[in-house]
Amino acid sequence: MEGLCDHFDLKTISHRAKDIFGRFFNEKLFREQLAYFEDIDYREQIEFVGKEVSEKEIKNFLTETAMASF
Numbered sequence: 001m002e003g004l005c006d007h008f009d010l011k012t013i014s015h016r017a018k019d020i021f022g023r024f025f026n027e028k029l030f031r032e033q034l035a036y037f038e039d040i041d042y043r044e045q046i047e048f049v050g051k052e053v054s055e056k057e058i059k060n061f062l063t064e065t066a067m068a069s070f
């Protein structure tokens with residue numbers, strides 16, 4: 001099963017969000033939100049479709065993506 005990372009890069013997502021939301025989209029805030037995990041509620045179990053991905057892999061991917069420059 002393919003995921004978001006197999007289809008769109010952060011640059012494409014940010015540009016599209018700017019087109020849709022205009023001045024209401026803040027790319028810096030969006031990047032910060034991708035790498036923020038403090039308030040995640042882990043009580044609900046995740047049901048994976050296809051390959052299971054570890055929490056560490058997800059956090060690493062999101063953090064690296066958020067910190068990547070264009």
